[in-house]
Amino acid sequence: MAWKEYDYTSRFHRISKTTFYRPLVDIEVSAESGAETVSALIDSGTEVTVMSSEIATLLGISPKGKKSGTVSGFGDKQGFIAQVGIVVPEFPKEVLTTNVIFVDGISSDFPFDILLGQEDFFRRFLIRFEKHRNKFFLSLP
Helix, strand or coil, rough: CCCCEEECEEECCCCCCCEECEEEEEEEECCCCCCEEEEEEECCCCCEEEEEHHHHHHHHCCCCCCCCECCCCCCCCEEEEEEEEEECCCCCCEEEEEEEEEEECHHHHHHCCEEEEEHHHEEEEEEEHHHHHEEEECCCC
């Protein structure tokens, strides 16, 4: 089992004037209409993967005819559920095909477009956080 090492990403918070370090990873998200590389937060407190509706637009995913979903935790947000493929570039053979909830407002509320949740991402990858070193690691089981 080989671990891939990543650095936490620093983000300056303009209101508190503090620098925060977060486990952000670039991933490729794909649908039938195309693929986009985006930054995602690995979030152990999120049950399902949540994406900005802006990503759905980029991928050509329409909410029409899709099942609705609600995300709670940072205020209830209504969205829609659709299936996408997710690839971490360092693990190109591991395509995670999963349902995600697309909601408005993630990009304006947070400095990332995706929350990778326990239900899918954490089941596919082993994840080790070393916050004291501002490092995190991914591996396959």
